[in-house]
Structure formats: C-alpha cells, structure tokens
Amino acid sequence: MRMDTRNLGHKGRAFASTFRTIALAAAASLPAGLMAGSALAQDNVVISAEECERNQSVGTITYVSGYGYSASAGQLDVFLAKEFGFFDALCLDVDINAGGANGQLLVASGQAQFTALGSASDVMLAAANSRNLKAVATYGNNSPFSIFANEKIKSLKDLEGGTLGYFINITPIAKAMLEAAGVDMSKVSLIKMTNYDPTVVPRGQVDAIVGYASNQPEKLRSLGMPFNEFRPEDFGLQGTYNVMEVNSQFLKENREVAADFMRASLRALEYCLANEQDCVEQISELAAANNQGSAFPADQQARTWAIESSWVRNSNKAPGEHSPADWKNEHAMVAKYGELAELPNIDEMMDAELVASLYKDGRLQWPR
Incomplete structure (x- = not known):
C-alpha cells in the first residue's frame, strides 16, 4: 500500500480524506486498535481549540536526526509523522x-528540542557533560551493536595481535564483550574508522x-x-536500542506539548511496525529527495528496518515505554567502562512517565 506523499503533511481536507481512505483499506491488516473506527477525527485537527492553541504557542519544535534518514525507531517515525500529518493533527x-x-x-543548548540516540549508553555519556537532557522513550532492550570480524577470527580472543576498528568510540557494551571474552586489549591495535564500508573486514584491511x-x-x-x-x-549482556531525548527545560515548561510530539511519532511508529514496506519506501524516497539517497538506498533501509522493527516488537513494554530497570545493566557497564568522572543516577537522566501516560x-x- 502506498501513501500519496504529495498531499500528506499538508493541512486541510485533502489530508483527512486521503488518510481516511487509506485507513479503511488497511484496517484489516493492522494491529487491533491502530486504525479501527475513526483513525483521525472527521477533520485535520483532532484536539480541542484550547489544546491546539497551547501546542501552537510554543512555536516551531525542532527535531535533529543525527543519523540522517535511517530507517530506525525514533527517526523513521518522526519523519513519517510529519509526512502523514500527525503533527498537524495535534497543531504541532x-x-x-x-x-x-x-x-x-x-x-542541550536549547537550539532544538528533540533528538534520538543509539542506546542508553549514548545518553549516559552525554549526560556526564550536560544535565539539560532528558530521555523520554527507549525503543527496545536489544543492544544495536555487534562486533563483526574476518572469518579467520573464530572468537574475540583471536583479536589479540590484530586490529579492531570503531566509529566515534568503542561503546561500553563492546568493551564488556571483549572483557567477557578474556581479550587482552593491550595486544589489540585500535583503529578509528573514517567510513562505514563493511567490506574492509572480509577483505582483511x-x-x-x-x-x-x-x-x-x-x-x-x-x-x-x-x-x-x-x-x-552471546556473552550474557543486555543493552538498549534507541532513545528519544528532549531538552529538559522544554519538557518542564511544556510537558503536554512534549507528550503530543511523542504521541504523534509513536502513532507513525505503530503504522510502520504494521506496514514495513510502505514506510521503508517512503523514508527512502524522502532521503533521495533530500540528496541522501546514496547513503540510504531502499534495499539497505529494508534490511535495517526488518531487524530494528523486531527489536521494538520484542521489547517487554509498549513501543517507547521504559523504566529505570531497563537501563540498570547498561548503567553498570557505563560506570565501569565509560571513563567518566561522574555518572548521574538513572532517575536524573530519564522521565519514565511521559510515554507510559500515552498508553x-x-x-x-x-x-x-
């Protein structure tokens, strides 16, 4: 099923009519409750005039995607919530x-209000330098990281005397994996990678x-x-998958507005969990239209979302919902391997109530 991206995202009855038609056609294949009955109200705006005025009063809300148009939770859903008109429907x-x-x-500086990160570890490492960030959603309890190796590497211990590449930093959970495997890191040469070409591994570079x-x-x-x-x-280690963060001051002053931002993006996430191909095609088209098509081709996006959507589904909570217990293991890993002078408590970094209140x-x- 394909949505008409030429019209979605524009205010007016054209959006409402288009989306109601799609909703009726797709209802049978979607999860119970997603589009049953009235998916949207009978007009574009689905909240009261007072709520609409409240949401409009904050002005423009800026979301920063640090990973471009990647088909990932906390990113894909924000792009498509805008395309589908869900933000418009809540006067955002x-x-x-x-x-x-x-x-x-x-x-953190207040120049934007929302951004997504790859794991709770990323949030914790950032929080050590800025207390003006608050995590409001975690999308899974699978770590997105792995160590992929040349076929001659049969165990991580075989990396001793060899080379290990990394992007930005060696994540705490990767360090925990290496320690669990008994790797002597003084015998491993670390290389900061300058591109994301994975073929350098099987080619032996x-x-x-x-x-x-x-x-x-x-x-x-x-x-x-x-x-x-x-x-x-493989080593008995549990991590987290993708986290949505918000400016703490914005959240404090505009909690209901922040809740509506998350409501709209989670609405799109719900749709994309049920309609993977359609969402992959649309995010890939958006990437191409914005000169990022070569970085995010549709075949790659399909592979990515096939894996990452399963991480969301396999979470033990509703999509985006989280609690301090979900971060406990990773917090211990960051404390041990993060090389931080001070690590804030989980409660200082997380708001566990905002998304839970939406379900x-x-x-x-x-x-x-």
Whole structure:
C-alpha cells in the first residue's frame, strides 16, 4: 500500500480524506486498535481549540536526526509523522534537521528540542557533560551493536595481535564483550574508522569492527561475503536500542506539548511496525529527495528496518515505554567502562512517565 506523499503533511481536507481512505483499506491488516473506527477525527485537527492553541504557542519544535534518514525507531517515525500529518493533527509545527548534526549539543543548548540516540549508553555519556537532557522513550532492550570480524577470527580472543576498528568510540557494551571474552586489549591495535564500508573486514584491511548489527553485517550478508559476528547476548549482556531525548527545560515548561510530539511519532511508529514496506519506501524516497539517497538506498533501509522493527516488537513494554530497570545493566557497564568522572543516577537522566501516560491497556491513545 502506498501513501500519496504529495498531499500528506499538508493541512486541510485533502489530508483527512486521503488518510481516511487509506485507513479503511488497511484496517484489516493492522494491529487491533491502530486504525479501527475513526483513525483521525472527521477533520485535520483532532484536539480541542484550547489544546491546539497551547501546542501552537510554543512555536516551531525542532527535531535533529543525527543519523540522517535511517530507517530506525525514533527517526523513521518522526519523519513519517510529519509526512502523514500527525503533527498537524495535534497543531504541532515540527521542523526536522536531517543534516547529521550533533543533536545532543543542539538539544542541550536549547537550539532544538528533540533528538534520538543509539542506546542508553549514548545518553549516559552525554549526560556526564550536560544535565539539560532528558530521555523520554527507549525503543527496545536489544543492544544495536555487534562486533563483526574476518572469518579467520573464530572468537574475540583471536583479536589479540590484530586490529579492531570503531566509529566515534568503542561503546561500553563492546568493551564488556571483549572483557567477557578474556581479550587482552593491550595486544589489540585500535583503529578509528573514517567510513562505514563493511567490506574492509572480509577483505582483511582490519580484522574486526564494532558496528551496528542492523546495518554493516546485514550488508555483508546481502553481498554473500563471509564473516563472523559477535553479539552482546552471546556473552550474557543486555543493552538498549534507541532513545528519544528532549531538552529538559522544554519538557518542564511544556510537558503536554512534549507528550503530543511523542504521541504523534509513536502513532507513525505503530503504522510502520504494521506496514514495513510502505514506510521503508517512503523514508527512502524522502532521503533521495533530500540528496541522501546514496547513503540510504531502499534495499539497505529494508534490511535495517526488518531487524530494528523486531527489536521494538520484542521489547517487554509498549513501543517507547521504559523504566529505570531497563537501563540498570547498561548503567553498570557505563560506570565501569565509560571513563567518566561522574555518572548521574538513572532517575536524573530519564522521565519514565511521559510515554507510559500515552498508553491504556497497552494501546496508544489517539488522540486522547
């Protein structure tokens, strides 16, 4: 099923009519409650005039995608919530910065309001330098990281005397994996990677890379290239998948507005969990239209979302919902391997109530 992106996202009856038609056609295949009955109200705006005025009064809300147009939870859903008109329906004026900027810095400084990060570890490492960030959603309890290696590497211990590549930093959960495998890191040469080409591993330019399980290893599989992959769960380690953060001051002053931002994006996430191909095609088209098509081709996006959507589904909570217990293991890993002078308590970094309040009996309440 394809949505007409020429009209979606524009205010007016054209949106409402288009979406109601799509909703009726798709209702039978979607999860119970997603589009049953009135998916939207009979007009574009689905909240009261008072609520609409409240949401409009904050002006433009800026979301920063640090990973461009990647088909990932906390990103894909924000792009498509805008395209589908869900933000419009809640009177939210949302601007998306997809330039790959440092979302944490922009949000912490108040130049933007929302951004998504790859794991709770990223949130914790950022929180050590800025207390003006608050995590409001965690999308899964699978770590997105893995170590993929040349086929000659049969165990991580075999990296001793070899080379290990990494992007930005070696994540705490990767360090925990290496320690659990008994690797003497003084015998491993670390190399900071300058591009995301995973074929350097089977071609022997580096022995292994700390990468993203839904991306580089899946690319190698699609090419039929041999390699070995090591995941945190192989060592009894549990992490987290993707976190949405908001500027703390914005959240404090505009809690109901922040809740509506999350309501709209989770509405789109719900749709994309049920309609993977359609959402992959649309986010890929958006990437191409904004000169990022070569970085986010549809085949790669499909592989990524096939894996990452399963992480959302396999979470033990409703999509986005989280609690301090979900971060406990990773907090311990960051405390041990994060090389921080001070690590804030989980409660200081997380708001566990905002997203939970959007669900009733496990179902997202739309519009209320």
